[in-house]
Amino acid sequence: MKPALRLAALSHLPVIYVFTHDSIGLGEDGPTHQPVEHLWSLRATPNIFVFRPADANETVECWRLALLRRDGPSALILTRQPLPVINVQTYSPMRIERGAYVLAESSRTPPELILLATGSEVSLALRAREELEREGVPTRVVSLPCLELFERQPEEYRRDVLPPKMVNRLAIEAGATIGWWKYVGGKGDVLGLDRFGASAPGDVLFKEFGFTPENVVARAKAMIARNRPA
């Protein structure tokens, strides 16, 4: 379906594509069904809005924006596995129309660390943040449901969300890492999956491939240590 999709993008057609097999969360169906490369392949296609919502409420908002779009297609990247509903009372309100937004601010400013995540990995980032905060690392979590919309924001907004001075950035997404380096910068790190998945229960795969709060904490602390002035 890639040719059809890119022709829709080229022709400015407001088609909505619903992708329902998201990452290694597919689990037992195995690597044949786990599209680890599709996110960046879609994002590399001009004029498609690629939405990867973090929970049910982000999904609704992504649908709303996709339905309002008139000048090109949208892709909704959705999970088969259940995701926790993010508590908007605890965290900041959604700003999907901005493409990316600060979902959880650090307890102290400025933050020492920014965790960037999309889709099912946003809840993981929030859990890791709790531990990091407990260990004294002020941590901001940024949800990035639509990078194309984020790129259209004024520079001022983009710098508010990802201030250039904050070099300790860890992006988390259960797929190819290739495009994230642009967002984490030269001193940042990416927890992704640059190989095909595997056939096993989804939660086992997340664990085996390192998508656990413990591993996020360890990767973040190692990065901070690397970047600390000698």
Add this chain to the structure above:
Amino acid sequence: MSSALDQLCINTIRALSIDGVQKANSGHPGLPLGAAASAYVVWTKFLRHNPANPAWVNRDRFVLSAGHGSMLLYSLLHLTGYDLPMEELKNFRQWNSRTPGHPESHLTPGVEATTGPLGQGVGNLVGMAIAREHLAARFNVPGRELVGYRIFGLCSDGDLMEGVSAEAASLAGHLALGSIVLLYDDNRVTIDGPTAITFTEDVAARFTAYGWHVLRADGLNADEVESAVRAGTEERERPTLIVCRTTIGYGSPHKAGTAGAHGSPLGVEEVALTKRALDWPEDKSFFVPNEAFKHFRTALTRGAKLETDWNEGLRKAKAESPDLAREWDAFWSRELPADWEAQLPKWSAQDKPVATRKASERVINTLAPIASTPWERFSTALLSVGRSYPSAARSSPFSIT
């Protein structure tokens, strides 16, 4: 019976097409030379369109799935009076022209679908036919046919080798999309040589098996094509495929019938020889005989009348039925139903974890029942995972397993 004027017009298309390709020194002369007669028949004897208004909603659609034959389409658009001046034909494939290598629907007036990746145009025209049936079911009542357009297409061997055309054709047969008349330019040559090296299936039998109405014609014989297209338009219960036997690069003394005519310019000398063979002035480029020009441009007066008559029918229908007027205007304004955002579901942190594709399903099934007419244009995109629509009338029952 086709006349000397018809033949002159067909050769005008051929000459313009090879001139465009030769001037660009890039492109595909073979398909326009071979398919000019069949395309001419469709465009001048059947296509109900108004070149002055490519957006007229009840126009017949023509999709050139074999997008590499773009000069054929650009020639027809120019000749019948679309906003595509001769200058654009001379700028074929050049920077900032509206005549790109393969047709792009957002760029060139009258191009219905962006094509070139083979098979995609067939998929597009099947989609257009589905949309047409939705609209017809919504707005037509006995004695009042507001939506009556047909979908014509032209595809090549390469298109029918592609899986996507098979999938789309299968669905078209299943849905009995009788508004489709697809011409297959059966020239038996691909970019790498004769189809005999890779593609020897019985296409007609395959389409018959899909439930299509399959006809055959000599694609170089305008009369035969005309009879077949007429039979295709009269068949309302099944989509029609017309297998048009043609010769790639027809008229080119050294390249006709060979892969050499497919995807590279004929060369200055061969262009001259081809024109000679077609009884065309060799020394003239981008030449349109007056008589041919006038004949093609009758599309403008005919088109204006078609659209005016249709507008009059629409005006009367709207006057008779305020409901229809409201629905029709709401549909074409592309506005979403009032208040739709307020109906969207919400979840709280106390709710159980939910798969985002389940949340998506809730969105779809919340909006589908309140969807007024504009939503129908989204109906095939609004897939409901694991089950069909709440209202079967609103959508074909797609599902994903």
